[in-house]
Amino acid sequence: MVSYELDFFGHVRNMNEQALQSYLATEDARLSFENTLISEVAMLWLTMATDNVQLALQREILKTQEESFRMIEESYRLGAASRFDYEQARTTVSAARAGIIKYVRAVAIDRNALDLLCGDKVAENLIPTELPEVLTQKAFLPDGLPGEVILNRPDIRMAERGLKAAAANIGVARAAFFPV
Known part of the structure; x- marks a missing residue:
């Protein structure tokens, strides 16, 4: 048996509009989540690159501090340096070692977070060891960029469509007051 429903008061039309907007x-x-995920991965990748650069720098500092300590230790042994100089050099070597531990830990945390966001272990050749040259330059938005550009953001469109769906839902509720 075939049946039809006349839509005098817009009940069906508003239900269709509400479903479409939803x-x-x-x-x-989904697009907003995708953009957020891409942004998070990019930020984490840059953080990891920065931490790797800091780790390499800290290793160079340790090497320099150890060379300096060896010279001061020899001077102290020969009586040319004071106990204070010796202890100060020893402390700077310890501080440099602590800095290395700090950045080794930071890189490991970055790596685990990157693996988690990507859903699998990231290939070694994709792990940054230094900051690319292009990333050290500033980026500027062009002058005169129209304000309508913001309307293309998925989160803005989602909110707008949520409002349209709610408005259509009001039409459904209004039509429910009338006889069928």
Whole structure:
């Protein structure tokens, strides 16, 4: 048996509009999540690159501090340096070693977080060891960029479509007051 429903008061039309806007808002939420994930991975990759650069720098500092300590230790042994100089040099070597431990830990945390965000272990050749030259330059938005650009953001579109879905839902509720 075939049946039809006349839509005098817009009940079906508003239900269709509400369903469409809800679907589109869900799709925009997916795009927004995707953009957020990409952004998080990029930021973490840059953090890891920075921590690797800091680790390499800290290793160079340790090497320099150890050479300096050896010279001061020899001077102290020969009586040319004071006990204070000797202890100060020993302390700077210890501080440099602590700095290395700090950055080794930071790189390990970055690596684990990157693996987690990517959903699998990231290949070694994709792990940054230094900051690329292009990333050390400042980026500027061009002058005169129209304000409508913000309307293309998925999170903004999702909110807008959520409002449209709510408005259509009001139409459904309003039509429910009228006889079928």
